[in-house]
Amino acid sequence: MTIPTGNALYFDGVTSARHKVTVELAPHALVIRAADGSMIEEWPYPRLKHLSAPDHVFRIGLRRHPLLARLEIGDTAFAHEIDLLAPDIDRTGASARRDRRQAIVWACLAAVALVLSAIYGVPHIADRLGPVVPRGFEQRVGVATNAQVRAMLDKGPASRPFECGVADVEKAGQAALNKLIAQLEAAADIRTPLTVAVVRRAEANAIALPGGYVYVFQGLIDKADNVDELAAVIAHEIGHVANRDGMRAVLQGAGLSFLFGMMLGDFVGGGAVVLAAKTILQSAYSRDVESAADRFGVRVMLTLGADARALGRFLERIAGKAPESFGVLLEHPAAKERAAAINAIAPPQSRGVRLLEPAEWAALKRICAGYRT
Amino acid sequence: MASGDAGGLAAAPLGVDQQTGNIRFLGHDAAYWRLLARGAVLLMITLGIYRFWLATDIRRFLWANTEVDGDSLEYSGTAIEILLGFLVAVALLVPLYTVFFLSAFNVATAGLMTGLAILTVAFVGQYAVWRARGYRLTRTVFRGLRFHQTGSGLHYAVCVLFWWGMMALTLGLAYPFAQASLERFKLRHTFYGELAGRFEGSGFALFMRGLPMWFVVMAPTLLSLSALLTVDWTRVGRIFERGRDTGDILTRLGTEVPEFYATIGLFIVSFGFAAVAAALFFPAFQTVVMRWWVSGLRFADIGFSSRLRMRDVYRAYLRFIGYLLLFALVMIVAAFVTFAVIGAVFGTSGQSKVAEIAIILAMVGLYVVSALGLSTIYQATAKLALWRLTMQSTELSGVAALDHVKAIGAPASPLGEGLADALNVGGL
Numbered sequence: 069m070t071i072p073t074g075n076a077l078y079f080d081g082v083t084s085a086r087h088k089v090t091v092e093l094a095p096h097a098l099v100i101r102a103a104d105g106s107m108i109e110e111w112p113y114p115r116l117k118h119l120s121a122p123d124h125v126f127r128i129g130l131r132r133h134p135l136l137a138r139l140e141i142g143d144t145a146f147a148h149e150i151d152l153l154a155p156d157i158d159r160t161g162a163s164a165r166r167d168r169r170q171a172i173v174w175a176c177l178a179a180v181a182l183v184l185s186a187i188y189g190v191p192h193i194a195d196r197l198g199p200v201v202p203r204g205f206e207q208r209v210g211v212a213t214n215a216q217v218r219a220m221l222d223k224g225p226a227s228r229p230f231e232c233g234v235a236d237v238e239k240a241g242q243a244a245l246n247k248l249i250a251q252l253e254a255a256a257d258i259r260t261p262l263t264v265a266v267v268r269r270a271e272a273n274a275i276a277l278p279g280g281y282v283y284v285f286q287g288l289i290d291k292a293d294n295v296d297e298l299a300a301v302i303a304h305e306i307g308h309v310a311n312r313d314g315m316r317a318v319l320q321g322a323g324l325s326f327l328f329g330m331m332l333g334d335f336v337g338g339g340a341v342v343l344a345a346k347t348i349l350q351s352a353y354s355r356d357v358e359s360a361a362d363r364f365g366v367r368v369m370l371t372l373g374a375d376a377r378a379l380g381r382f383l384e385r386i387a388g389k390a391p392e393s394f395g396v397l398l399e400h401p402a403a404k405e406r407a408a409a410i411n412a413i414a415p416p417q418s419r420g421v422r423l424l425e426p427a428e429w430a431a432l433k434r435i436c437a438g439y440r441t
Numbered sequence: 442m443a444s445g446d447a448g449g450l451a452a453a454p455l456g457v458d459q460q461t462g463n464i465r466f467l468g469h470d471a472a473y474w475r476l477l478a479r480g481a482v483l484l485m486i487t488l489g490i491y492r493f494w495l496a497t498d499i500r501r502f503l504w505a506n507t508e509v510d511g512d513s514l515e516y517s518g519t520a521i522e523i524l525l526g527f528l529v530a531v532a533l534l535v536p537l538y539t540v541f542f543l544s545a546f547n548v549a550t551a552g553l554m555t556g557l558a559i560l561t562v563a564f565v566g567q568y569a570v571w572r573a574r575g576y577r578l579t580r581t582v583f584r585g586l587r588f589h590q591t592g593s594g595l596h597y598a599v600c601v602l603f604w605w606g607m608m609a610l611t612l613g614l615a616y617p618f619a620q621a622s623l624e625r626f627k628l629r630h631t632f633y634g635e636l637a638g639r640f641e642g643s644g645f646a647l648f649m650r651g652l653p654m655w656f657v658v659m660a661p662t663l664l665s666l667s668a669l670l671t672v673d674w675t676r677v678g679r680i681f682e683r684g685r686d687t688g689d690i691l692t693r694l695g696t697e698v699p700e701f702y703a704t705i706g707l708f709i710v711s712f713g714f715a716a717v718a719a720a721l722f723f724p725a726f727q728t729v730v731m732r733w734w735v736s737g738l739r740f741a742d743i744g745f746s747s748r749l750r751m752r753d754v755y756r757a758y759l760r761f762i763g764y765l766l767l768f769a770l771v772m773i774v775a776a777f778v779t780f781a782v783i784g785a786v787f788g789t790s791g792q793s794k795v796a797e798i799a800i801i802l803a804m805v806g807l808y809v810v811s812a813l814g815l816s817t818i819y820q821a822t823a824k825l826a827l828w829r830l831t832m833q834s835t836e837l838s839g840v841a842a843l844d845h846v847k848a849i850g851a852p853a854s855p856l857g858e859g860l861a862d863a864l865n866v867g868g869l
Contacts, residue, residue, distance in 0.1 A: 079585025084634060084846040086512070086584065120501040122467050122513045135848065138515075138585045171494055171520065175487040182488060205546070212546045322542055326535075 074146035076100075078108065081135025091139065093149060100139065109137070116154040126150075128157065182327060190323040191316075198316040203260070206315050210279015213314070217277060221269060228439040232266040232286060235438025240431035241266075244424055248295065248432070251423060252303055255371040256364075258310045264302065266435050272386045276305040278314030286436045291386060295424045295432070300369055300379035307364030313357050362406055366414045373421035376414035380407030463840060466832040467513075468506030474821050476502060481813040492862075493527070494520040499820075504581060507832055510840045517587075518580035518855070526576075526859030530569075534863055537561070560602075566864040567598035572857020578631065579852045584843075589850025592630030594857070600626060612659060617647035624734065633740055634846035642737025650729045658719045661711035668707045673698060724754045727827070735835050744838040749830055757826030764818045772811050779803050 071092050078089040078100055089108065092099040098111045111130050119138070121127035126147035127140050141147045151159045158164065222230040229235075233242030249264050260280040269285040276282045282305045284298075292298040308314065362379065369376040380403075387403035424432065480495035497520040504516035541561075544554040571594035578588040604619035621644030628640035680693050694701045728751045735747035783803060787796035 081585040082848055084584040084586050084848075085844055119517070120505045120515050122505050122508070125513065127515065136517075136582050136585050136587060138582070140512075168494070172483060172487070172491065175483075175490040175494075178490050179486070179488040209546045212551060326538070 072146070072149055074141065074143055074149075077140040077142075079136075079138040079140075080108070081133070081137040089139075091141070091146075091150075093153060098139075098150065098153075111139075113154045114156070116150070116157055118157045118159070126159070128154075186324060186327050190320055190327065193323060194316045194319040197319055198312050201312070201315055201319075206260075206312065207279045209315065209318055210277055210281055213277045213318070214279070214281050217275070217281075217283075221267065221283070228268070230267050232268060232436035232438070238435050238438045240428075241433070241435030241437075244428035244432040245435060247428065248299060248423055249302070251372060252299060252306060252368060255368045256303065256306045256310060258306065260309050260312075262306065262309065268436055268439070274301050274305050276308035276314060278312070278318060280309050282306070282309065289433060289435065292382065292433075294378070295422075295429045296369070296375040296378040297382040298432075299372075299374060299423050300365055300376070300382060303368040304361050304365035304379055306368065307361030308357070310364055311357070311360055313361065316357070317354075358406065359409060362410055363413065366410055370414065372423065374423055377411055377416060380410040380414075383407055463510050463837050464832045464835045465508040466506055466829040467508060468502060468825070468829070470821070470825065473502060473825055477817045477821050481817045485809060485813060493524045496520075496523065500577070500580075503828060509583065510837065510843060512584050515582040516580055517582050518576070522855045523576075523858045523862070526855030526857070527862050528859065529856055530859030530863045533860070534565075537565075562864060563605075564598050564602060565860065567601040568594040569857050569860030569864055570601075571597040572853070573861040574627070574857070575853040576855050576858050579850060583633065584846075586634040586846060586848045587850055587852070588631065588633050590630050590853065591632070592626070597623075597626060612663075613655060614648075617651060618644035620644065620647065620730070620734075621737075624737065628738065632850060634848050634850070636740045636743070636842070636846050639739045640737050641739055642733050647730065647733045650733065651726065654722045654726055658715050658722065661715040661718075665708045665711040665715065668704050668711070672701060672704050677701065724758045725751055728754045731827070731831055735831065740842075742839040742842045746836050746838070747831070747834055748836065749834040753830050753834075754827065757823055757830065760826070761819060761823040764822055765815070768814050768818055772807065772814070775810075776807050779807065 071094060073090050073092045076089050076091045078087040079085075080087065087108075088103060090101045090103075092101060094110075096112060098113065098116065100108045100111065102108055115131040115133075116128050117131050119127040119129050121140070125140050125142060126144075127138060128150070129136065129138055141150070147159065151157050218230065232238055233245065245264070245266065249262065253262055262280045262282060264282045264284065266284045266286060266289060270287045271285050272287040272291045274282065274284045274288055282302065284302065284305075288301060289298060292301075365379055366376045369378070383403040384407050476498050477495075480491065480498065483491040484495065497516075497518060500516040500518065504514040507514050541554065541558045545551055571592075575590040575594075578590050581588045600623060604615065604623065607615040608619055621640070621642055624640040624642060628638040631638035676698055677694065680690060680697060728749055732747040732749045735745050735749070738745040780800075780803065783796065783799050787799065
């Protein structure tokens with residue numbers, strides 16, 4: 069039996085010189101011989117590996133070779149014979165495709181794991197970490213967030229204060245607000261001291277920040293029909309403070325930024341995915357958080373002997389007027405569902421307790437009257 | 442010219458006819474398109490994790506199809522290698538990010554810390570760019586020998602930040618000198634086996650070539666910006682503040698701030714001119730820089746010279762724009778169909794949460810497809826053409842020296858690649 073031989077180009081890995089060699093396909097190894105017939109190297113078939121090369125070149129190397137020795141074969145038929153002898157070489161590309169398919173499956177699984185940790189892992193970790201964050205740190209976070217939020221919300225001219233209750237005609241309203249807050253704070257019995265302010269914003273909304281900052285928008289006071297409705301909203305916001313939801317939101321935001329921002333890397337369009345994922349996920353997290361704050365608010369109102377169902381009523385009335393589009397992006401879940409949940413735990417109550425005297429409520433309604441908006 | 446081959450992606454390699462040097466590029470457009478398009482789809486499905494494999498495939502394709510003096514380059518890096526590099530880099534960056542995250546909440550030092558964070562990230566980013574370059578060089582094999590890089594990444598990062606500062610101070614005039622200095626640094630530390638590289642391009646030569654373009658773009662930009670300074674902005678602000686009630690902002694701006702409309706007009710015209718000029722000059726600028734760069738490269742006695750032609754580069758960009766317009770048309774139709782389907786399925790009431798989520802997902806999806814499509818088209822047309830044109834127009838002198846180079850240098854770690862990826866400064 070004759071041993072098949074062929075011509076090849078050999079680079080020994082020591083210098084860049086091109087060597088024209090003949091290659092013999094011996095039974096157990098590929099033998100590289102110089103032009104004069106002397107043997108240069110013997111490459112066992114199991115250690116051969118196929119290397120990246122242009123289409124017309126069959127380039128192989130040797131695994132665990134101390135140098136980057138290369139053998140290049142132009143003859144397709146001869147390349148095919150080597151392919152048959154070497155177990156790890158597959159010129160059809162089938163094994164490379166199989167490896168690649170495996171990599172793709174693993175990458176998909178990793179992507180799923182990433183999404184699952186964003187949906188379940190991040191809020192869970194934030195829930196665990198939130199309560200153990202030192203109060204002092206939360207206070208600092210609050211001060212920083214407060215400065216940012218104020219800068220974002222305060223779009224009015226510098227000539228008028230952002231907070232209501234400062235001008236002379238507003239002072240009576242501020243006194244009424246203080247009285248209301250004092251009752252709510254006492255009933256809520258929380259450790260974080262509250263800083264509540266009414267601000268000149270037309271939306272019917274209120275927000276709570278880390279560190280006990282609560283902002284009630286002027287639009288909310290305008291829309292409130294009675295003191296119980298306003299008190300119920302503030303009680304709900306105190307619920308956020310008590311549950312340290314602001315701190316949790318900060319932790320969740322950081323977790324999501326890390327997961328999606330860093331792990332996702334810089335593939336084109338990644339930025340939009342990160343933003344959309346954060347928006348949808350954080351609004352999903354907020355549903356449970358809002359219901360918890362609702363329950364807290366109901367408890368406070370019941371403790372005070374005030375109308376605990378006022379929040380649900382008020383929410384439904386505001387939602388009825390607001391445009392419904394892109395409700396997913398709004399922080400609060402559907403008003404109807406929330407009102408139903410509130411009514412389920414709050415007994416209907418005849419109005420026994422007056423949180424504020426009628427005159428005080430009237431003054432509170434005018435707490436932003438000092439400046440034209 | 443885009444219309445000429447818009448019918449088939451398997452167009453003949455651009456510019457084969459102008460083969461001048463002893464470097465050839467053999468890759469076919471169709472194969473590269475397939476590779477990139479499949480990669481874009483997989484990037485989407487795997488939320489970007491596929492990027493390690495795609496980057497490796499791209500490099501393998503470009504390297505393997507580039508033939509220098511009869512032998513093709515080989516990219517020997519693997520996707521798993523750079524994936525591991527990335528994971529290590531993330532682990533290293535977590536403490537750094539945690540420190541910045543926590544310090545952001547201290548109001549007194551927030552500004553200082555933000556500045557420090559930006560500087561640190563820029564510095565680590567450039568260090569990573571240097572290390573990533575070392576990784577790619579040691580994974581580049583030619584005739585059984587690898588390239589390698591010596592020198593300190595910290596030193597390089599300091600130099601880059603210094604030159605960034607100089608460019609900002611001189612409104613970009615320092616760019617040629619920055620390039621010359623940084624290329625000298627890079628090539629001084631680059632080796633093919635024992636052959637040491639160096640860079641002989643002169644910053645002043647590039648400066649003279651680029652000066653006319655700089656002037657045409659920067660003069661109107663400066664004019665437009667200085668025009669804005671002549672407007673009394675406090676008065677404009679007051680008019681806007683009061684005008685919110687009366688609604689006569691536009692007329693009052695004209696009468697009370699007489700220079701307002703003329704200035705805004707001047708700003709729009711001159712800034713628009715500068716932007717259009719910058720876009721039109723871009724291929725020319727790229728050609729000038731590329732020709733200058735290639736012609737400045739040396740490896741011991743081996744010299745490089747480039748005959749890259751400007752009109753070929755312009756042709757490549759026109760082809761890119763042709764494909765881009767085609768793609769934009771497809772995306773507009775796709776967006777129309779998508780929203781029509783959503784409208785038909787969910788009705789026009791807009792009350793249901795499912796409909797809202799569907800709309801958001803459709804918008805994000807369309808955006809991602811557009812962005813990935815744009816990047817794919819850019820890479821497959823403009824970038825590939827530029828690579829091909831650059832290679833084909835490069836002539837080597839003293840190639841005999843290539844035949845007897847001795848091997849030195851060990852493979853570099855992929856950590857730099859990972860760092861660069863995690864910091865979003867990854868290159869090719």
